[in-house]
Amino acid sequence: xxxxxxxxxxxxxxxxxxxxxxxxxxxxxxxxTATQTAARxxxxxxxxxxxxxxxxxxxxxxSLRCPFCGSTQLEERKDAKILAPKAVVPFAIGRDxxxxxxxxxxxxxxxxxxxxxxxASVVGMQAVYVPYWVFAADTHTYWTADxxxxxxxxxxxWFPMTGEHHxxxxxxxxxASGALTPAETAAICPFDLALAVPPGQVDLDNVTVxxxxxxxxxxxxxxxxxxxxxxxxxxxxxxxxxxxxxxxxNTRIENLTSEPVLLPVWIMAYRYQERVFRFLVNxxxxxATGQAPISLRKVFAAIGIAVAIVAIILLFxxxxxxxxxxxxxxxxxxxxxxxxxxxxxASRVERQRAFPYTSRSSADRDDAGRRWALRLRSVRPARxxxxxxxxxxxxxx
Numbered sequence: 001x002x003x004x005x006x007x008x009x010x011x012x013x014x015x016x017x018x019x020x021x022x023x024x025x026x027x028x029x030x031x032x033t034a035t036q037t038a039a040r041x042x043x044x045x046x047x048x049x050x051x052x053x054x055x056x057x058x059x060x061x062x063s064l065r066c067p068f069c070g071s072t073q074l075e076e077r078k079d080a081k082i083l084a085p086k087a088v089v090p091f092a093i094g095r096d097x098x099x100x101x102x103x104x105x106x107x108x109x110x111x112x113x114x115x116x117x118x119x120a121s122v123v124g125m126q127a128v129y130v131p132y133w134v135f136a137a138d139t140h141t142y143w144t145a146d147x148x149x150x151x152x153x154x155x156x157x158w159f160p161m162t163g164e165h166h167x168x169x170x171x172x173x174x175x176a177s178g179a180l181t182p183a184e185t186a187a188i189c190p191f192d193l194a195l196a197v198p199p200g201q202v203d204l205d206n207v208t209v210x211x212x213x214x215x216x217x218x219x220x221x222x223x224x225x226x227x228x229x230x231x232x233x234x235x236x237x238x239x240x241x242x243x244x245x246x247x248x249x250n251t252r253i254e255n256l257t258s259e260p261v262l263l264p265v266w267i268m269a270y271r272y273q274e275r276v277f278r279f280l281v282n283x284x285x286x287x288a289t290g291q292a293p294i295s296l297r298k299v300f301a302a303i304g305i306a307v308a309i310v311a312i313i314l315l316f317x318x319x320x321x322x323x324x325x326x327x328x329x330x331x332x333x334x335x336x337x338x339x340x341x342x343x344x345x346a347s348r349v350e351r352q353r354a355f356p357y358t359s360r361s362s363a364d365r366d367d368a369g370r371r372w373a374l375r376l377r378s379v380r381p382a383r384x385x386x387x388x389x390x391x392x393x394x395x396x397x
Contacts, residue, residue, distance in 0.1 A: 219258070
């Protein structure tokens with residue numbers, strides 16, 4: 001199913017059949033006949049009032065419960081035509097292996113409780129076909145980057161590079177679920193799409209199938225972002241030697257196509273210490289992801305260890321500072337002039353050198369004062385004579 005429905009008559013940007021104006025230049029989109037999209041009639045339709053997921057249930061199910069949030073508040077809907085998938089990937093792992101994958105995943109991670117994998121009890125487990133969009137496109141990229149491998153004679157540590165790259169990307173998955181987050185739908189990827197079969201080979205009327213909640217036009221920007229990330233990683237791996245920084249890509253995407261598919265997912269809920277968490281397992285490969293509690297004991301222990309390390313560092317710093325000050329004080333005591341008067345046998349000359357002002361007698365201080373007074377008296381007449389001579393010179397001038 002091609003997404004190249006039409007092009008803008010002004011700028012040539014691609015237009016969806018739902019677009020009334022061009023998203024690039026704002027020109028009114030030309031009228032066109034709607035394309036016939038493959039559809040199928042879904043029976044036993046329900047919508048969860050808790051998470052809003054729309055799905056068709058197994059007709060033989062005894063009790064109805066939302067596999068995404070566990071709510072039993074489901075509203076029955078009339079039979080309606082929904083988007084038919086182009087392909088379906090069947091389940092390859094059973095219930096026991098899915099639960100084993102869940103417990104193996106719960107046993108990993110430092111911050112999780114140590115008894116989580118052993119004491120977690122499964123309270124709900126259901127096989128669900130989750131909708132995805134599969135995108136493919138041709139890319140033409142201009143890229144620039146800096147490499148750490150500089151040529152001989154270069155002064156800097158980084159050397160700029162640039163180039164072009166042409167590639168074909170296929171099998172890019174974008175989740176179309178209305179109940180699962182984009183992070184959850186991306187975490188359980190990848191799927192082997194080569195094992196997909198036509199929808200007629202899978203009994204979709206007797207299994208839980210979530211309906212497409214994300215339209216193609218809203219999934220396309222996510223696909224473009226994913227393609228640009230793949231292109232940047234490819235250019236880094238193929239063209240930039242050594243370490244890379246400032247990788248910039250300018251990618252032109254052409255022939256962008258997409259197809260709706262249904263992929264198998266085990267959706268489970270487990271209970272740990274009166275709390276319920278959601279868990280997902282890839283129904284083909286067993287890849288797992290989900291929610292997990294954090295051990296408060298480990299968090300507090302890590303905080304205590306960090307505080308103890310900081311306290312030890314501060315104690316060492318204070319001790320080193322005290323040792324330095326003690327050494328400085330001892331050095332000052334040895335070199336201090338007070339040593340001249342510690343001994344009773346110190347001479348008067350030594351005391352005078354140690355205390356040049358306080359060790360003098362009152363008579364010596366009086367003699368020094370008289371000498372300074374005589375100097376001032378001799379300076380004042382000379383200064384007065386100079387001033388009189390200067391005034392005479394100014395009058396004569």
